[in-house]
Amino acid sequence: MAGLQLFDTKVERVRAGFEDLRQGTAHAIDLLGKIASSETAIDEAQLDIESSRLAEGIRLQEAILATAADLVLRLDDATEATAAAFDGMKRFTRLARFVAFFSMRRAKRMRRARAVEHSLAAGIEDLLSKSGALLRLLGAERALALDEQQRAEADLVRLLERRKGTARLLDLAAAQAGDGGLFAEEALLERSTSMFRTLVETLNDRLASLQTLLAKLAADGQQRELLRRALGGWGFAVAGPEVVSEPYAAGADGQGAHEVQRRKARTDDAFVRRFGGVSEKGGASG
Numbered sequence: 001m002a003g004l005q006l007f008d009t010k011v012e013r014v015r016a017g018f019e020d021l022r023q024g025t026a027h028a029i030d031l032l033g034k035i036a037s038s039e040t041a042i043d044e045a046q047l048d049i050e051s052s053r054l055a056e057g058i059r060l061q062e063a064i065l066a067t068a069a070d071l072v073l074r075l076d077d078a079t080e081a082t083a084a085a086f087d088g089m090k091r092f093t094r095l096a097r098f099v100a101f102f103s104m105r106r107a108k109r110m111r112r113a114r115a116v117e118h119s120l121a122a123g124i125e126d127l128l129s130k131s132g133a134l135l136r137l138l139g140a141e142r143a144l145a146l147d148e149q150q151r152a153e154a155d156l157v158r159l160l161e162r163r164k165g166t167a168r169l170l171d172l173a174a175a176q177a178g179d180g181g182l183f184a185e186e187a188l189l190e191r192s193t194s195m196f197r198t199l200v201e202t203l204n205d206r207l208a209s210l211q212t213l214l215a216k217l218a219a220d221g222q223q224r225e226l227l228r229r230a231l232g233g234w235g236f237a238v239a240g241p242e243v244v245s246e247p248y249a250a251g252a253d254g255q256g257a258h259e260v261q262r263r264k265a266r267t268d269d270a271f272v273r274r275f276g277g278v279s280e281k282g283g284a285s286g
Contacts, residue, residue: 010071011071017060028050028053029151029155032152033151033155042188044188066278069209070278072131075127075130076216079223089111095110121231132221142211152196152199156197215270216264
């Protein structure tokens with residue numbers, strides 16, 4: 001399908017990227033916990049290395065999320081193209097209109113044959129399968145990122161408590177002519193705190209981005225499911241209900257097209273706000 005070339009390859013690239021990202025995050029969280037509990041001392045050179053690692057992790061995160069957003073957008077574009085093709089299929093061709101004058105049944109068979117030729121049913125099933133796989137991948141990643149964020153945030157609180165203790169010792173040392181070692185320790189703890197605050201903020205951004213992607217995928221998936229059912233209603237669909245990707249089947253039950261479109265509009269708006277650059281790139285590339 002146009003626009004979905006190498007889709008599965010890019011999904012695996014996203015999966016591998018998240019695995020690399022988790023390794024780097026796990027290292028940073030482990031270090032944060034050790035510094036917060038005074039198990040590990042760290043010097044300026046080590047902080048430089050860890051800051052560089054964190055910066056590289058932030059760049060990797062941005063690239064992975066942008067790729068995932070591009071995949072979500074391509075699925076949406078392909079769905080719109082399928083819907084447009086379906087609208088065209090619902091209308092009889094000039095020849096079919098002539099045939100309908102004598103036999104409406106035969107004209108409808110001709111229309112169904114056109115739909116099969118254009119693989120509309122197979123196309124929507126493929127879209128549901130691809131978007132379901134991506135939704136499950138991002139959902140699992142969000143659960144892991146949430147655990148990482150909670151651990152990092154808790155250890156950051158512990159680090160702040162350690163800094164408070166060091167500050168109290170500094171106050172006492174100042175009253176007794178000062179202690180250069182304490183001042184050096186406080187400077188390192190201050191820099192460590194700033195670095196790990198950035199880590200927590202990065203994890204918060206990852207969670208927010210994943211939630212935006214998941215919300216759009218879910219809303220788009222319900223739209224795809226409605227399109228699939230519409231195809232079946234016109235006699236175009238050929239696959240059974242068991243082929244439908246499970247994340248959407250329950251969500252679309254009992255929801256009319258109007259409510260699905262309202263939800264899609266909200267998630268589209270949130271997607272553009274967070275991934276505006278990806279949206280513009282996708283629009284420019286057609």
